[in-house]
Amino acid sequence: MGAKTMAKDVKYTTWVENEVGIQGVAGSLDGELAVTVSSPLKPVAGTNPEQLIGLSLATCLNATLQAEEKRHGLLHESVVRVKVEFGPDEPGYQFWLTAYVKIPQVDRATGAAMLATAEQRCPVAKLLAGSANVQVQLVDEFPEAEA
Template identity: 55%
Template sequence: MKKISLYHTEIENKDGISGHVRSLTDDAFNQLTSSPLKSVPGTNPEQLLGAALATCLNATLEAEEKRRNLPHQAIVRVAVDMGRDYQGFQFWLRVQVKLPQVDQQEAQEILAICEQRCPVAKLLAKSQNVKIELVNEFGFKEEFK
């Protein structure tokens, strides 16, 4: 299948964890970065990854809601944890999705479709460190503390 790009961006980080990450293709994205383990201003990979997944999945849910003539009421929350493993560090992502305007069965159908369509969810789909679940109420259990 031929790849056809509908959008292109280039992101650069030349400072590592303490500095800036920016777009080379426009001036709209320029973020201060810092370690999540230090109390200094800046975003970090954990926040960026969580934001990417939450935004992309919710946009996909919004499109499916629209296709079904439903109001957009989907909410996506992503918890990102970082911890050590035998070679360094790894992330664990727990995603909670709330679709309050439909019953449980339709909500499951919508979520299943959207997990197959969302580019970020597809990118992360094979990872055992990513769990996506439908919820009626939000609440992440503290699994890692």
């Protein structure tokens, strides 16, 4: 959307690479991110694309909420927890992402307004906005993190 209405004004560029496929070490070319990845369906230690995209959304959305808190003169208390599920699709596979958001220091209406603003400003929320598999919910408590 922005790409159509604004000139592209790049403030930061970073590069990441995966050479190994599903098992091994991958990360950013600047060395700031280096992780072992593995299949979530095998008993091998490591993270995976599910956790990486979930944490990207959680961090981007919570950083954006932190800016909204500051704009409202509030201390930072928001927390974003994301559930990522994996399963078959036709063809291939699919993820489902549900972001649960707590903004405990404000009433529900204020929290809902802050979250709506954050969703409209957060780059990762925007990238995922076209998918029916992605949801964002304001909650008082997180659901049980069952496996």
